[in-house]
Amino acid sequence: MGNGVSSQHISKKIYLEVAGKNLSVSFSGGCSSQELKELIATGAGFNRWSDFTLEDHTGSLVPVSLSIAPNTPRTPYRVQRISSATNGSTSDREIVNEVLSRVSEEISRAFKSQDFLHDFSSRLESLEKRMEALKYAETIPSRGDLENYHQEMSEFQTHHVGVPSIVLKYGGKDTDSLAPVTYPKINLSDQALESLKRPSANIWDWEPSEMLCLIEHMFHELDLLRAINTDEQTLQQWLLAVQHKYRNNPFHNFRHCFCVTQMMYGMIHLLKLQDVFDSLDLVILLTSCICHDIDHPGLNNSYQINAHTELAIRYNDISPLENHHAAVTFQLLERSEYNIFSNVSKEDFKRLRSGIIELILATDMSKHSEIMTSFKGIQPTLDYNNNNHKKIIKQMLIKSCDISNEVRPTKVAEPWVDCLLEEYFRQSDIEKSTGLPVTPFMDRDKVTKPSAQIGFIKFVLIPMFETMVMVFPQLEDPVLKPLKESLEHYEHLKLLEDAKLEQ
Numbered sequence: 001m002g003n004g005v006s007s008q009h010i011s012k013k014i015y016l017e018v019a020g021k022n023l024s025v026s027f028s029g030g031c032s033s034q035e036l037k038e039l040i041a042t043g044a045g046f047n048r049w050s051d052f053t054l055e056d057h058t059g060s061l062v063p064v065s066l067s068i069a070p071n072t073p074r075t076p077y078r079v080q081r082i083s084s085a086t087n088g089s090t091s092d093r094e095i096v097n098e099v100l101s102r103v104s105e106e107i108s109r110a111f112k113s114q115d116f117l118h119d120f121s122s123r124l125e126s127l128e129k130r131m132e133a134l135k136y137a138e139t140i141p142s143r144g145d146l147e148n149y150h151q152e153m154s155e156f157q158t159h160h161v162g163v164p165s166i167v168l169k170y171g172g173k174d175t176d177s178l179a180p181v182t183y184p185k186i187n188l189s190d191q192a193l194e195s196l197k198r199p200s201a202n203i204w205d206w207e208p209s210e211m212l213c214l215i216e217h218m219f220h221e222l223d224l225l226r227a228i229n230t231d232e233q234t235l236q237q238w239l240l241a242v243q244h245k246y247r248n249n250p251f252h253n254f255r256h257c258f259c260v261t262q263m264m265y266g267m268i269h270l271l272k273l274q275d276v277f278d279s280l281d282l283v284i285l286l287t288s289c290i291c292h293d294i295d296h297p298g299l300n301n302s303y304q305i306n307a308h309t310e311l312a313i314r315y316n317d318i319s320p321l322e323n324h325h326a327a328v329t330f331q332l333l334e335r336s337e338y339n340i341f342s343n344v345s346k347e348d349f350k351r352l353r354s355g356i357i358e359l360i361l362a363t364d365m366s367k368h369s370e371i372m373t374s375f376k377g378i379q380p381t382l383d384y385n386n387n388n389h390k391k392i393i394k395q396m397l398i399k400s401c402d403i404s405n406e407v408r409p410t411k412v413a414e415p416w417v418d419c420l421l422e423e424y425f426r427q428s429d430i431e432k433s434t435g436l437p438v439t440p441f442m443d444r445d446k447v448t449k450p451s452a453q454i455g456f457i458k459f460v461l462i463p464m465f466e467t468m469v470m471v472f473p474q475l476e477d478p479v480l481k482p483l484k485e486s487l488e489h490y491e492h493l494k495l496l497e498d499a500k501l502e503q
């Protein structure tokens with residue numbers, strides 16, 4: 001939290017005090033008030049859904065909004081947890097009502113500005129929405145998993161010297177605690193459903209329960225429940241279980257999964273993939289996106305391999321994470337209440353299983369050149385009746401969706417770079433402190449946002465999407481063009497950065 005990305009885009013830092021401990025939170029002007037609230041909650045060590053109040057040194061309540069007044073380490077805002085989604089001592093409704101009435105009182109007494117009232121009413125709306133989602137929110141993972149992992153790392157450090165050859169305990173999250181509940185049904189506007197089909201969709205607009213409803217909508221709209229002969233309740237329980245399995249990493253979290261899935265859904269419509277793929281292929285595409293980073297620990301393959309983690313040992317250093325994501329996907333489906341494939345024929349299950357495994361494994365970037373070469377190789381004789389050709393196209397599709405953030409408008413894409421760098425920096429900090437090799441693009445002392453993005457867009461994204469455009473010319477305007485604009489944006493930032501350094 002306090003060690004946010006060192007970038008000129010971090011515009012504010014506030015100081016907090018939680019139960020006698022001090023911390024700071026840095027945030028950019030690009031985030032929303034809700035995200036700031038979640039950032040403070042997780043920084044304070046609460047579940048990110050927890051409600052809390054901030055008090056200044058005079059004891060007055062301070063509203064959490066982007067216009068929050070800067071303070072100093074000597075006058076931190078005191079963070080007090082009001083309720084937690086998992087706190088069962090008082091009813092959730094009572095707690096939220098208490099927060100609302102306390103905040104409301106403070107507002108009418110102390111704040112009169114229109115801006116603030118507007119911000120307050122959106123917060124009120126969001127709190128009300130969360131009331132409905134409380135049942136569901138209980139299943140959202142907390143940051144605790146990553147912290148436990150870090151705890152294991154620091155325990156390791158106190159007992160080992162030199163380069164570790166450790167076998168980290170790797171505990172997947174237990175889904176037994178999941179109650180067989182569904183999430184609240186949310187009425188999705190026509191506008192939201194229309195935007196869902198576009199690569200330019202603002203994926204930050206949607207709360208987690210809305211994301212679940214939107215994914216469910218994709219299955220309905222493409223008529224995929226019928227293709228796998230399953231019912232809505234099983235689909236919902238499976239989606240909840242999948243979401244529960246995603247950890248609260250800065251980048252590899254459920255919202256990333258939603259982004260990739262939404263981009264795939266956009267591609268299905270944009271490229272009219274229903275005309276060339278059958279329903280099972282569409283199920284394979286969507287399901288693979290939904291599960292492609294499930295139970296990601298926030299530490300990449302090179303870390304897994306260098307640290308000799310349990311995953312690296314289990315999978316012999318061969319795509320340890322992607323193998324794990326695929327294995328967890330099918331472990332979940334072993335449970336009858338989550339098994340959306342329980343009614344398909346043996347033959348279809350075999351096809352679904354191998355298709356999903358192939359696609360999840362294809363998201364390992366170490367396979368990038370190999371898959372690109374195969375895709376270029378099939379272009380002259382492309383045949384949608386050829387299963388191998390179809391496999392390679394699907395692999396390219398999931399790969400491109402997985403790394404497609406920069407295709408989105410800058411205000412949607414740029415916060416993801418901060419999230420990714422935060423995850424990288426955490427990893428490189430662990431690597432430095434345990435004597436493991438540090439990848440330069442993950443080192444907080446060496447990388448900046450523009451430098452990280454320029455190379456990636458120029459040498460990975462643009463060549464990949466240009467190759468895609470040769471088969472799917474429809475991607476030129478909605479995908480390739482914004483990507484080139486994004487490159488210009490970061491080149492401009494780089495010039496500003498260089499100029500600042502010269503001063």
Ligand SMILES: [Zn+2]
Nearest residue numbers: 256292293402
């Ligand atoms: Zn991913």
